[in-house]
Amino acid sequence: MASQPHPLLPPADGTLGYVRIGDVLLDSGVLLPQVTIALQCWGTLNADASNVVLIEHALTGDSHVVGPKDALHPTPGWWPGMVGPGCPIDTDRWFVICTNTLGGCRGTTGPSSLHPDGHYWGARFPAISIRDMVRAEAQLADLLGIRRFAAVIGGSMGGARALEWMIMYPQRMAAAGVLAVGPRASADQIGWQTTQILAITADPAWQQGGYHGTGREPTMGLGIARRIAHLSYRSEQELDRRFSNRPAPGEDPIGEDLSMQGRYAVQSYLDHQASKLIARFDACCYVLLTDALNRHDIGRDRGGLHHVLKNCTVPAVICAVDTDRLYPLRQIEEIAEHLPYCDGVDIITSEKGHDGFLAEADQTAEILRKTMALAEADEQVRF
């Protein structure tokens, strides 16, 4: 068979494509109409579509796993070196799909998309859960003729989606790679996340979530949210080693008045992180996805998370970063301990905290190779 048997699939060279998956019935009972999923693909799909790997991005990620920054992609690929010929997810062997999540703002239907009524969705967009994101992806897989993924892999919010795939569609995947996420939102995560949401919705430019098209956006609130989030993504040791209490170059934060003109180096760094996000991300989408993370709980309405994990038959690699203060080790151990086909938590050793799963390329590559070996072993059993 040729390399593109499925006309619905975009070119397998990482070009951004779009698939209309129709309406999606949400956990809440709301029917979300006319959903489009944006995606990118790499590699060659085999005849029975059995070599497909689904990669799930984190909160502010998108479908651009690898590749340079360009007109459609405001940032370079977020997992450089992980997907490609000879890479840990080897596109000589595997066909890789990465979707932009339901509710996203990089091509998939979300709050910054147009409602069927012709106006922006904004905060009229219904609340969604991690399960809804996965349900939308299963609809996409149906349309693409993918009955079963060789692996579903993701970190942070992408890890939450990979986990939900394991629970919702265990028969549709051979292996899972789950990095840097817990089995449910903890009180601490909900505390930080609701505070971030409040920073955005308290911004007068929020306008009850109806700011799209008004020329005013809650960028100040989104920037505050990003500063909080970014601090939670790094470790205090790394921040202090890099910035200590030094002033930003040429600035004086210890002057005689409270005008706050002069900044500390770490403050300038956080300002930069905030500005970058504001330039590329929609505030209402940030609220929607952060709220979805608050809802994350693989055990809810299913008899509890231990029960769910014990009965999950998907072989999985479960990975934590040792200095992660957003998703601390104890939460990730709880997943690994209860899964029957998991040999314990794989730990990335890093000074970088939660972001270690993005920043520690060699160790992350090892995690992905281990995950693909599980997928490979499954292939050998089946064929």
Add this chain to the structure above:
Amino acid sequence: MASQPHPLLPPADGTLGYVRIGDVLLDSGVLLPQVTIALQCWGTLNADASNVVLIEHALTGDSHVVGPKDALHPTPGWWPGMVGPGCPIDTDRWFVICTNTLGGCRGTTGPSSLHPDGHYWGARFPAISIRDMVRAEAQLADLLGIRRFAAVIGGSMGGARALEWMIMYPQRMAAAGVLAVGPRASADQIGWQTTQILAITADPAWQQGGYHGTGREPTMGLGIARRIAHLSYRSEQELDRRFSNRPAPGEDPIGEDLSMQGRYAVQSYLDHQASKLIARFDACCYVLLTDALNRHDIGRDRGGLHHVLKNCTVPAVICAVDTDRLYPLRQIEEIAEHLPYCDGVDIITSEKGHDGFLAEADQTAEILRKTMALAEADEQVRF
């Protein structure tokens, strides 16, 4: 001699008193005019004023160390059981003073006080350092005829003040008790603290810091700042044990829309913490004192913190809380390791994080007893 030889001292029964200490020359070179310090005292001052213990409060604390909530004191004493007859700081033996810090909003001159021009100071109030707070207290001690304190004791921002006392006036104190603070602001602390300041100053009600008397206050911003701060004061384990991802009673945070009407239990708890602070604390004072914490660095312009600590002759008890994520153990160890008269960090074991020095009464009492034993030993050498 009688029990009140110093007419400037307020009654020694915890009644709030005020002392005009005149102008204070700040680190920045600015002369802050006509400063009043609010204070409370307990116990009986001895003839040579050699039995005085100075207690330093934390960021949003005040002079009300012990005692009930009343008209002048919006909260009960913040260190219940620590000061009084037979208590760890025994008022049968020691005369205890607690000041409201320079720049505070509970009686001492600060941003919510009137400027000599008759209008509120607001953000015209000059930036201050921890050293300026201590300098003002030394002026107060001069006026009260206290040449040397038996001990200076504090936690968090109060600990930073106690540390600066050790460096600036080692000859004026016999012992120090420093709890839950590092030798300088770390990048992480500055990151969280500048984000809090931004949340307040980005609130439209901030009005360039000139909101006093306008009828509008940046309460939303102050509330966001407090939520961030409060999360940093607790541990993720304790928060999760108490709140997990439960809804607030009678509320539904996982409904079908993004109206954010329903709250999680931890969200409701943070809302409550924010409301309580808004009701009792001035936002501009919060900005000023948080900025002072950013400036905290006992080594600045003194040859570095190791040099300063090695040459500090004050016997000290240095204490950390094992789960403190705001002032982690490694920072506090750095103090203890370099002080010549310190036998290592005393560790409070607590699930409660930074707040452990306020919440773990038995262990904190032990720290204070150990500090007062150092003061007692000094007395025995001198007399």
